[in-house]
Amino acid sequence: MSTKAEKTTAFIIETIAPIFNSQGYVGTSMSDLTKATKLTKGALYGNFENKESLALASFDYNSVILITALDEEIALSNNCLEKLYLITGFYKKYHLFTRNMGGCPILNTGVDAQNINRKLAGVCKQLVKDIELKIAAILEQGSKEGVLMLPVSSLQFAKQFFTMIQGAVAMASITQDYKYLVNTMTYLDILIKNELVRK
Numbered sequence: 001m002s003t004k005a006e007k008t009t010a011f012i013i014e015t016i017a018p019i020f021n022s023q024g025y026v027g028t029s030m031s032d033l034t035k036a037t038k039l040t041k042g043a044l045y046g047n048f049e050n051k052e053s054l055a056l057a058s059f060d061y062n063s064v065i066l067i068t069a070l071d072e073e074i075a076l077s078n079n080c081l082e083k084l085y086l087i088t089g090f091y092k093k094y095h096l097f098t099r100n101m102g103g104c105p106i107l108n109t110g111v112d113a114q115n116i117n118r119k120l121a122g123v124c125k126q127l128v129k130d131i132e133l134k135i136a137a138i139l140e141q142g143s144k145e146g147v148l149m150l151p152v153s154s155l156q157f158a159k160q161f162f163t164m165i166q167g168a169v170a171m172a173s174i175t176q177d178y179k180y181l182v183n184t185m186t187y188l189d190i191l192i193k194n195e196l197v198r199k
Contacts, residue, residue, distance in 0.1 A: 009047045012037055017058040022102030024112035025055050025120060055120055062105040063127050069097060070131065080142035084192050087135065088185040091165050095178045104169050128166075132158045142196070149198045164188060 015037050020028050030041055030051065037044065048054045073090045074083050090097070098104050106127060113120035136158035142148030150157055168184035171177075 005047070008043075012039070012044065012047055012054075013057050013061045016054060017061045018100065018102035020055050020058040020102075021062055021105050021108050024108065025051075025117050026112070028055070052117065052119065055117070056123065059105060059109055059120060059123055062101050063123070065101065066098075066105060067127075067130065070134070074134070074138070079147075080138050080145065081147055081192070081197065083138045084135075084142075084196075085189060087138075088165075088188050088192075091168070092182050092185045094169060094181055095172055103173060106166065107169055107173055128162070132162050135161055139196075147198060148196045150196065161188065 016028075016033050019032055019036055023032065028051075030044070033044060033054065034041055044054065048057065070087070070090060073086045076086055077083055094104070102108070106124060109120055110124045110128070113124060132155065136154040139148060139150060139154040139157055143150050143154060164184060165188070168180045172180040
């Protein structure tokens with residue numbers, strides 16, 4: 001059973017995570033956070049050491065939401081080929097998934113934290129690596145099972161695969177044209193079928 005302090009901490013993180021994600025570390029003021037939570041600065045700092053710890057907890061919260069959703073999607077099939085299509089399917093509707101989060105945490109934090117906050121930039125970089133490794137593991141499984149034929153190492157292909165995904169996320173976010181997501185994921189589906197599936 002959660003204590004009152006634990007419930008307060010959870011409430012703070014859940015409330016401020018979309019604010020940090022959408023406004024960035026520098027763009028988010030303590031008054032933004034007190035207004036959203038209806039708590040005093042003293043109450044916020046009673047649960048978190050400083051603004052940076054609030055931002056890190058917020059990013060971690062959004063990361064868990066993203067990774068959990070992606071893992072649940074991937075787990076819908078045991079077939080490595082279907083898993084790849086499930087990933088592209090997830091990102092076709094990514095703008096809807098991230099709407100309540102304030103946008104893509106990787107894109108928003110990755111750009112915002114560079115040259116401003118090393119810790120935030122570091123945890124964002126790690127999240128990218130974690131997702132790339134998930135994709136690489138699926139590709140490796142497919143290669144071992146003889147289903148997929150990789151032109152390069154599984155990790156190298158995973159990095160390129162995720163680069164195209166995040167590029168589409170960036171373009172969709174910048175232009176507010178979500179066809180970038182649909183069109184790029186459709187292209188990746190064709191790439192999987194034509195370039196990876198062992199004939």
